Amino acid sequence: MTWLTEWAGYLPQMMSGLGVSLLIAGISIFFGYPLGLALSLMVTAKNLAVRTVGLAVVEIGRGAPALVILYLFYYGLPKFGIAFESITAACLALTWNSAAYSSEIMRAGIQSVARGQLEASNALGLSQRDTFFRVIMPQGMRSAIPGLMGVAIQMFQGTSLAYAIAVPELMKSAYNIGSQDFNYLQIFTLAGLCYAAISMPATWITVFFEKRMARHT
Amino acid sequence: MDALSAVLQGLPMTLMLTLLAFTIGIIGAVPLAVGLSSSNVLVRLACRLFVDLVRGVPIIVWLFLLKFGIQIGTFKFNPVGAAIVGLGIVSVAYLAEIYRGGLQSVPRGQGEAAHALGLGRGTTFYGVMVPQAFRIVSPSIATYLTGLLKDSSIASTIIVTEMVFQSQAFARQHPTVEGILPYIIVGILYIVLSLPVAYLSRRLDSRMRKAIYA
Numbered sequence: 001m002t003w004l005t006e007w008a009g010y011l012p013q014m015m016s017g018l019g020v021s022l023l024i025a026g027i028s029i030f031f032g033y034p035l036g037l038a039l040s041l042m043v044t045a046k047n048l049a050v051r052t053v054g055l056a057v058v059e060i061g062r063g064a065p066a067l068v069i070l071y072l073f074y075y076g077l078p079k080f081g082i083a084f085e086s087i088t089a090a091c092l093a094l095t096w097n098s099a100a101y102s103s104e105i106m107r108a109g110i111q112s113v114a115r116g117q118l119e120a121s122n123a124l125g126l127s128q129r130d131t132f133f134r135v136i137m138p139q140g141m142r143s144a145i146p147g148l149m150g151v152a153i154q155m156f157q158g159t160s161l162a163y164a165i166a167v168p169e170l171m172k173s174a175y176n177i178g179s180q181d182f183n184y185l186q187i188f189t190l191a192g193l194c195y196a197a198i199s200m201p202a203t204w205i206t207v208f209f210e211k212r213m214a215r216h217t
Numbered sequence: 218m219d220a221l222s223a224v225l226q227g228l229p230m231t232l233m234l235t236l237l238a239f240t241i242g243i244i245g246a247v248p249l250a251v252g253l254s255s256s257n258v259l260v261r262l263a264c265r266l267f268v269d270l271v272r273g274v275p276i277i278v279w280l281f282l283l284k285f286g287i288q289i290g291t292f293k294f295n296p297v298g299a300a301i302v303g304l305g306i307v308s309v310a311y312l313a314e315i316y317r318g319g320l321q322s323v324p325r326g327q328g329e330a331a332h333a334l335g336l337g338r339g340t341t342f343y344g345v346m347v348p349q350a351f352r353i354v355s356p357s358i359a360t361y362l363t364g365l366l367k368d369s370s371i372a373s374t375i376i377v378t379e380m381v382f383q384s385q386a387f388a389r390q391h392p393t394v395e396g397i398l399p400y401i402i403v404g405i406l407y408i409v410l411s412l413p414v415a416y417l418s419r420r421l422d423s424r425m426r427k428a429i430y431a
Contacts, residue, residue, distance in 0.1 A: 075400070185288075
């Protein structure tokens with residue numbers, strides 16, 4: 001039980017770290033989803049140049065480890081005189097990551113909309129824009145929801161990598177506390193529980209949505 | 218290309234971490250997947266809690282917990298050991314979930330038919346259910362392997378000398394513009410390394426599809 005009382009003492013410092021983690025995750029999702037939509041449109045565009053650029057951005061964002069993108073922004077770009085604060089670098093890297101992942105999910109969602117919907121809209125004389133934004137996208141996005149929630153959880157967990165560039169997020173707070181008293185087992189267990197306390201319910205909600213969606217299709 | 222050769226020094230370690238953790242996962246996930254689809258509620262809930270808990274905690278936390286937190290007598294994990302065990306545990310949880318999905322998607326009738334034919338429980342499971350489930354999940358397993366390859370980069374944070382660690386070391390020694398090269402190279406390397414896995418999975422997938430519908 002001594003663990004619990006000590007945990008209670010650590011909690012304020014951990015909570016401020018958790019706040020930073022949630023902020024980074026929130027920003028990367030907030031900007032990542034719209035960028036992801038734009039990327040998914042670029043990847044399916046008719047123009048070859050647009051398609052190639054879109055594909056490259058998506059493939060690097062998904063194919064390279066988040067840690068590498070993080071280092072590229074934080075340690076790599078300053079060598080060209082472009083320097084970011086650590087937290088900005090973390091937000092940029094994770095935004096790229098989440099945009100790349102969500103673009104694939106949105107593309108799959110949009111492509112899953114039955115062709116007849118497109119043909120019906122054409123037959124009804126809807127403009128291309130209305131067809132996309134009012135017919136195809138609303139239906140496609142619906143089926144993308146569970147996947148996008150999964151990306152959000154992944155991004156929240158990904159914020160722990162920002163520890164590596166000394167962003168004062170949850171993992172960094174834990175490490176700082178641990179290196180004072182050398183009670184690493186205790187503090188990293190607490191850190192793990194903090195992450196799990198958010199990730200686990202979020203996963204359950206996602207699974208619930210997945211099942212509900214499956215019922216309606 | 219100094220940067221390339223510096224990064225490549227970490228390649229064997231990256232491959233070793235990935236393959237050992239993957240092996241632990243592939244084997245360890247079998248009993249867990251069976252537990253996840255057990256008819257005993259307690260067993261099922263315990264396995265579910267384990268899987269969700271392991272997946273709910275970021276990999277870097279597992280690595281630090283093992284590297285710094287575990288001390289049994291005089292035993293402490295060295296960085297490589299902690300990385301292999303940490304990535305292994307996480308793989309067990311993710312792959313168990315993939316296996317469970319596969320087992321669940323095998324039509325119930327298959328099990329019932331095997332039962333009706335008088336096959337034993339072991340034969341039904343390993344001879345009827347598992348081969349069909351494997352066909353369904355083999356692309357997911359390949360996707361997980363490429364994910365694991367990328368996740369092995371996190372081991373650099375506990376000073377395992379894999380590719381990202383080597384990139385860092387090179388970049389520190391080259392404060393000039395050249396210092397950005399290793400990060401670009403290592404990023405491309407991860408993508409290149411995952412190409413054969415993706416190719417293999419696509420071939421495996423199409424072959425298995427043929428096998429099912431032939």
